[in-house]
Each structure stands twice: as C-alpha cells, then as structure tokens.
Amino acid sequence: MxxxxxxxxxxxxxxxxxxxxxxxxxxxxxxxxxxxxxxxxxxxxxxxxxxxxxxxxxxxxxxxxxxxxINKLEQELFRQLININGIGAQLSITLLNTLGSEKLIKAVCSGNVKMLSESPGVGKKTAERIILELNSKLLKLIEAFEIKVELHSCNSSENTLEDITSSLLLLGYDREGVDRVTVYLKNNQFLSKQINTEELLRTAITWLSDNSH
Structure with a gap:
C-alpha cells in the first residue's frame, strides 16, 4: 500500500x-x-x-x-470513514473538507449529529451511523495525534454503551431501536453525567417506549 x-x-x-x-x-x-x-x-x-x-x-x-x-491524521480518518457501510470516498472527502479532522473527531466523540449533518450529503441517519461505527475506533487516533477531546466520550463510556446495548437486545428490543437510543444517550450527554448503568438502562427503555412506532 x-x-x-x-x-x-x-x-x-x-x-x-x-x-x-x-x-x-x-x-x-x-x-x-x-x-x-x-x-x-x-x-x-x-x-x-x-x-x-x-x-x-x-x-x-x-x-x-x-x-x-495534508497529514497522517486526515489519511487515517479517511480510511476509517470509507470502511463504514454507505460512506464512500466522495462523502468522506466532503466530511473532511467541511469539518476538518479535529472537529470531525470531536463531533463523533460527543455524538453531535447536528454538527456532522452540516456536511453536504450527510443526513441524520448517516450521521448516527458514523457516530455508532466510528466512535470506538477513534481512541488510538486521539492518543497518537494528541487531540484535545474529552476521552471519556470515546473511551470508558463505550463499556457502558456495550452493557446497555446487550441488555436491551436481551430484553427483545430490535437492533435499529437500540442503535437509535444509544445515539440519543450520547447526543444528550447522558454518558458524561456519571449516571450508573441501571439508571441509563431505565432512561433508554423509557425513550424506546415513548418513541416506538
């Protein structure tokens, strides 16, 4: 290569x-x-x-x-983006052009759907998919390039999210609903409020009940 x-x-x-x-x-x-x-x-x-x-x-x-x-950070971000289903090379370039590397990373780590949607061609569902698939892969980049971002967003909170995801799936909720509620939790900063897993699970179940179709 x-x-x-x-x-x-x-x-x-x-x-x-x-x-x-x-x-x-x-x-x-x-x-x-x-x-x-x-x-x-x-x-x-x-x-x-x-x-x-x-x-x-x-x-x-x-x-x-x-x-x-321009640098290895841009290169690595591009390679991560094109590995996401439905995110091609041109959309990846557009994301990098619109947000820049560090702003893109911060948007993903904070679950900021609105910021990602500033990029042409990125709707709400695409932004949510980028957050879900890219979030856990960013820690190495953040550390390697010494990017100033709240590491809990891309690090310790992932274990909590995995626990909540597993619990919801075991309770019979479908994958699409589970993915949507995890984005909701991140986008509303629940993961940074030091709420325990049980409380977060109750919040997730309530949200799913209120937003079921």
Whole structure:
C-alpha cells in the first residue's frame, strides 16, 4: 500500500464535479490525485515546489484512484470513514473538507449529529451511523495525534454503551431501536453525567417506549 509521495508540484485543477485535483510529478511520472481542501490551502501557500502528500490508493475493477491528504491524521480518518457501510470516498472527502479532522473527531466523540449533518450529503441517519461505527475506533487516533477531546466520550463510556446495548437486545428490543437510543444517550450527554448503568438502562427503555412506532 502507498503511504505517501514526495515529488514536484505541477498544478491544481478543479474538474466538472468541483473535485480538487493535484497534478504531482514523482520520478518523472505525473500523477492525478484528488485532494482535500486543507491540502489545497497548504499547497497554495507553499514555499517550495518539492512537496509531500499522504496517499490512499483505491483500486476498482476499471480504475485506480489516488486520494491525497495534508497529514497522517486526515489519511487515517479517511480510511476509517470509507470502511463504514454507505460512506464512500466522495462523502468522506466532503466530511473532511467541511469539518476538518479535529472537529470531525470531536463531533463523533460527543455524538453531535447536528454538527456532522452540516456536511453536504450527510443526513441524520448517516450521521448516527458514523457516530455508532466510528466512535470506538477513534481512541488510538486521539492518543497518537494528541487531540484535545474529552476521552471519556470515546473511551470508558463505550463499556457502558456495550452493557446497555446487550441488555436491551436481551430484553427483545430490535437492533435499529437500540442503535437509535444509544445515539440519543450520547447526543444528550447522558454518558458524561456519571449516571450508573441501571439508571441509563431505565432512561433508554423509557425513550424506546415513548418513541416506538
């Protein structure tokens, strides 16, 4: 797998779909790389034509596409996002362009559906899915890149959520309802209020009863 390119800056273009495309020369080969707006901003203020770009290569049956990022944090977040069902490369790029890496991480850790929904193409259900699937995977990134975020949101609260999820499923609630109530608990900061698991479970059951269809 390609991790990064070092080479010469040639130019930046925008295609018909407004994607930002970097032309970069590496070992006398010119590469087309779709990049984030943060990287575009950095390159527009560059002091040298020699640049480093962090890369993700996406291979399809009929094509190979290169994506470029300003740093490893952006690169790793992109890779985590595209592994979520229904979140493709273009939506992942849009999320990074709209929120930036750290704001995106904080939105996921705090269960902030509204903030994630600021990104074009991200509705409430998509935002909830991103929170549910990405939250538990962010701790290593937060520690590795020393991001200032309340770690309990992406760490110890996960054990509590797992306990509540397991209990609700054992009680016969369906997975969709359980997923919705876990987002509700996080979005309303219940996990940061030091409420014990039994009280949280009662809160979850009450919410499910009030919001059943």
């Amino acid at each position: 390609i991790n990064y390119f070092k080479g010469s800056f040639v130019e930046i273009l925008k295609d018909t779909k407004n994607k930002i495309v970097l032309i970069m020369e590496v070992n006398q080969i010119g590469y087309e790389i779709q990049i984030t707006s943060k990287l575009e901003e950095k390159l527009s203020n560059k002091k040298s034509d020699y640049i480093q770009v962090f890369i993700h290569l996406q291979t399809r049956e009929d094509s190979q596409i290169l994506y470029g990022f």
